[in-house]
Amino acid sequence: MSEHIDILIENGNIIHAETKTIQKGTIAICNGHFVAYDPTVSYEIGERIQADGYYVSPGWIDSHTHIFKDATEPGFAADLGLIPMGITSTIDGGSSGIATWPIFKSHIVDANYLNIFYSINVSPAGQITERYPENVDPRYYDVDTLKNIMEKDAEHARGLKLRYGAEVVEPFGNDVLDKTIELADTIGCSITLHVTNPPCPMEEIVSKMRPGDVICHIYQGKRSTILDEKGEVKKAVWEARSRGVYFDSADARINHCYKVIRPAIAQGFVPDIISTDLTQNGIFSNMCWGLPVVLSKWLNLGLPLEEVIADCTYQPARIHHLPNGIGTLSQNAAANVTIFSVEDRNFHLKNRMGEEFDGEKMILPQVTIINGKIRYKNLYFPF
The missing domain is CATH 2.30.40.10 (Urease, subunit C, domain 1)
Known part of the structure; x- marks a missing residue:
């Protein structure tokens, strides 16, 4: 037989x-x-x-999405939206916090065909809306509950998420990032850090990040960016990369800027991960659409196909320590x-900064x- x-x-x-x-x-x-x-x-x-x-x-990984459907406004149906896009695994970028995690785990992580992983928001409520920022006051960080989640669901939990934008953190003082790093050190996990519209110089932020941490929206164009006044990638950014800090494009509709992307990649500063930061408002929109379009954009920006695919398969799987050989074709x-x-297919994009792109x-x-x-x-x- x-x-x-x-x-x-x-x-x-x-x-x-x-x-x-x-x-x-x-x-x-x-x-x-x-x-x-x-x-x-x-x-x-x-x-x-x-x-x-x-x-x-290997199956594509969109390592930054918001899929907490029915509990958050940005959340969309994971299987319905992502599987036709070629995606086999995804990492939710902080939609849930400790208060909403039980529902997220039972109704999202355990209820879809996709391999679903997640970062836990430092805000107990998570990122429930785009109408106003989540509360990231360090006084409400709950070390014991966060540690319990990381241990109880070690297969899927992938660290902490902090949106370090001025509109999010300024009400709570200058030590939110420092307190988040202390929290991560105590728990023993990595941080995924949003840096669009940062409250301080980018070099100050990247100098604090630890090996294994992921900085997302790295090509953002609001306030301080990764480029200096001469258009060169800042020394502190290169040093962070050499130290083991990783950089995720997480393009979304407003978290990328071609005036930053083009000089950066011309200098060899390419992303470690390509992802979307896809939300209910971004999915199928001309500004983002989804991973196939974002990957196509980076291909048209000059990255080789092999590198584009590595950045949505092997690289995010390695960086986020995904289990079961995800990101590979290994026996x-x-x-x-x-x-x-x-x-060969022409396409046109326009982001929320008013920039246009033709591929x-x-x-x-x-x-x-x-x-x-x-x-x-x-x-x-x-x-």
């Missing part, structure tokens, strides 16, 4: 995100995991996918796969496989 394979993806252009290389090949999946494939062996195959002419990569890893095409090549998801199950297939993809 022949051996069994649930899904065989044949003749695809396989992107190995760890090494940023592409080679023609075949991928086999059985019982939710990648398995070895020997073309000389006769197999019973459940489904063959002919991927000739398409790219095959025995959980079988998360995105099959996509790169096509010529579009990355189009075709098939989404989550933990060994096909959860989406484009109608135009070969049957």
Whole structure:
């Protein structure tokens, strides 16, 4: 009797995100995991996918979204919105705090096909609306409850989230970031730090961040940015990177600025992670749309395809310590796969800063496989 394979993806252009290389090949999946494939062996195959002419990569990770549907205004339906975008895993960026975490865990994390991870907001209520900022007063930080969440749900919890924008933190004094770092040190976790519209110079912020922390919206253009008055990436930013601090694009509608992006990447300061900061108001909008469009934008900005895909697969999985081999195509890893095409297609974007962007090549998801199950297939993809 022949051996069994649930899904065989044949003749695809396989992107190995760890090494940023592409080679023609075949991928086999059985019982939710990648398995070895020997073309000389006769197999019973459940489904063959002919991927000739398409790219095959580890399942895409959108490592900054807001998916606390029905409990927060920015939250949208995760499976419905993200799976057709080629996304197999996502990290919610602080939608829930300790007061709302139980509902977030039971109704979002445990109730979707997607692999869902999250950062806990330092605000007990989380980020429930875009109408006004969350309360990040350090007097209300609850070390014991936060530590209990991190230990109880170590598989999914990925550290703390602080929005360090002037509109959020100025009512609470100058030590919010310092107190958050103390909190993270006590708990033993990383911080994801929002830096759009910072209350102090960017170099002061990045100098405080620790190895393993993630600074998101790093190409923002409000108040102090990563560039100095000469348009050069600040020395403190380079030093933070060399120290082990990571940088996430988290573009969103207003958290990116081409006057910062273009000089920065010309100097070699490219993102460690590409993500969206997608919300109910941003999804499918011309300003952001979702991960395929954001990835396409970075491809058109000049990043090689292999690097773009690594920045939404292997890199976020490595940086955020995602389990089960997520972000790779390694044998025995959980079988998360995105099959996509790169096509000549003009597109136009306009962000909330009034900047416009035109692209010529579009990355189009075709098939989404989550933990060994096909959860989406484009109608135009070969049957």
